[in-house]
Amino acid sequence: MNIQTERGRSTAPDWTMSMFVGQRDDVIRSLGHIKRRWRLVLAILVAVVLATTFIVLQMPPRYTAEAKILVDPRSARFLEEQTPTMPGMLVDRESIESEIQIITSRQLAARLVDRLNLIEIPEFNAELATPSFINVAAWTAQARAYLERTFGIGGDTEVETGIDPDARIRSKVIDAFSKNLSAVREGQSRVITVSMTAKNPVRAAEIANAVSEYYLVDHLDNKLAQRRRTSKWLEQRLAELKTAVAASERAVEDYRRATGLFETQDDFGRVQRLDTQQLTKTNSELIDARADRTHLEAKLREAEASRSRGQEDVPEVISSNVVAQLRAQETRATQRVADLQSDYGPRHPRLIAAENELVEIRTNIKKEIARIIAGMRNEVARARARESALETAVKQFERKTADQNSRQIRLNELAREAEANQQILEQFMSQTKQIAARQALQEPDSRIIAYAEPPVTPSWPKKQLILLVAALGALMLGSALVLFLERVNSAVRTESDVEEATGLRVVGVIPSMGRRRSGASLTRAIVKHPSSHFAEAMRSVHTSLLMDPSGTPPKSILITSAYPGEGKSTVAACFARAVADQGLRVAIIDADLRRPQIAKIFGLGDKPGLSDLLLRQASLQDVLHAEKGATLCVIPSGSKKSAPANLLAGDGLSSLFAKLSEHFDLIVVDTPPVLVVSDALLVCRHVDSTAMIVRWNDTGREDVLKGVRQLREVGANIRGIILNVVKMRDYAGYSYSKPNAYMRAYSRYYRS
Known part of the structure; x- marks a missing residue:
């Protein structure tokens, strides 16, 4: 925190300033210690630089040759579409790193050691190298070989472990070869730089080129072998899929025949099961029957209401020919009674006969109306019976449809399985045709864009850098020694x-x-x-x-x-x-x-x-x-x-x-x-x-x-x-x- 002064400005706390001053004084004091013992620091610096110079001059020069390989995905475009059977070669960072691991793999190194006969070269076989002042490995190998030849010391180890001496030498040569071989990616590009370090610049270039070429050949061989294995596997898989497709289709038909789940097309071309069609049709008839029954009941209620009111304006009565004829007779009889009443008295036989005829006609009209209403009642009863029968049929069809629906689930499963097998079969057949078409064109996915040339200047030792690092290390060592001596010195x-x-x-x-x-x-x-x-x-x-x-x-x-x-x-x-x-x-x-x-x-x-x-x-x-x-x-x-x-x-x-x-x-x-x-x-x-x-x-x-x-x-x-x-x-x-x-x-x- 800052402490506010009287003028409103913040100042750093005293302990912050004292800590800063203390750190500064410690640094100045340490520099003073080094300055006072500068002769010791100088002596260490001179000794280390002289020793380093002597060692650097004794180091044999080593040359690094570089070849460049381009990982080109264009030849693998037919594989860009990812499939479950053979994923495409996407050239990304992981793919480049994988190719680098292949180039520097021990398997490839072992093949190149045998092919180039590097076991006979002392640079890679330490037991053949001439010991030098700083070649510790050569001295060690020569000493071990001398002890084995003279005293038999160290020779039992290989026998006890079951390692053949030639295999041990070959393994060490492979290790030396792998140590001098490197492969790195050039920035974010698809280029891989293959580097080989050797004492002979010509040999370094030859080995770098051999590694690059052998990598391409090995990559092509692996690609061919992979395609052969893929083709063979696809053929086997195709036979299995054909069998599976036939079996699944046969299972669908057998199950359909056993359960009666047959299907037909309606007038609109829609595919439906027979039971579903029957249920739909019966349900439609039931709807019509209910409408007819309701209509007839309404007409009956209207007729009965009209009859109870003494009215005869029911449409069925009005439209009846019998009732119309009786109405005509009633009209004529009524006219005749009226004419006779004006001519005769009430007891006249002709008048009485005419009135009796009119009564009979009216009685017949009522009977005809009753008959019509009775007929309407019969129609309502028939409609109700038909509706009941259709309801019973619908329920039966519903129960049957429910049973068939449960069976349809299993049938759908079998059908989907058959369809999936058919799709996989078609996909495999398509890929098989593609691979067969590509078998004649075998191109590597990589190519060499720059062959290695014998380097002119050595890559190691970097004398100036080594001397600079040695000088800096000597200065740090001398300064650390001075500070240590000052720290352990308890004098006032x-x-x-x-x-x-x-x-x-x-x-x-x-x-x-x-x-x-x-x-x-x-x-x-x-x-x-x-x-x-x-x-x-x-x-x-x-x-x-x-x-x-x-x-x-x-x-x-x-x-x-x-x-x-x-x-x-x-x-x-x-x-x-x-x-x-x-x-x-x-x-x-x-x-x-x-x-x-x-x-x-x-x-x-x-x-x-x-x-x-x-x-x-x-x-x-x-x-x-x-x-x-x-x-x-x-x-x-x-x-x-x-x-x-x-x-x-x-x-x-x-x-x-x-x-x-x-x-x-x-x-x-x-x-x-x-x-x-x-x-x-x-x-x-x-x-x-x-x-x-x-x-x-x-x-x-x-x-x-x-x-x-x-x-x-x-x-x-x-x-x-x-x-x-x-x-x-x-x-x-x-x-x-x-x-x-x-x-x-x-x-x-x-x-x-």
């Missing part, structure tokens, strides 16, 4: 090393002045060259040691180290000289009673010193030896004693420091190494502060920590660590992100 080199190991700060960095410079010459150099970087380093140590957080500068400073040889005595003497040159009164005490160096540095010889004072064999005035200017006084170690620790453990040191503090501004004490003897632990209790000398890039962190821990255990006030004999250029590389800039500023400042 930077201020951060001191702080991480001890928690103390570095109060001074003393530059190296050369191995031949003695302590005496260095003390004199401070006087002669007060502006030198060595003198400035001593004054910087003085300033750092006198800076106290409590505000009270120390009056006495003890200087010690973890081990001998770290330059503590020289630093103590030069430090005292540098402080004295600033006008302060300084006294330096050599408390190293075992291996004293202060007297030697200041040229005091065997003059009395600290041991004589502590044994009360000399006074303070006797052991104080003033230097030029009287601002520096030296108390040497004095005569050597057998028990220095006993002398330092007494109360004499306390009184000595008390007296010296009255006359001197600073007391410098040189003691033995902390990890060697305990003298420094005895003296540190009488001084105000302690400083430890650490030889740069020599003293280990654990040793420094042990020395500091021992001083702290006795209550010493350790003010800091002084790095001594520091190579400033290397120190800058360890301590600064821009060492070159630091060294330029450092040198420019002290030259001025």
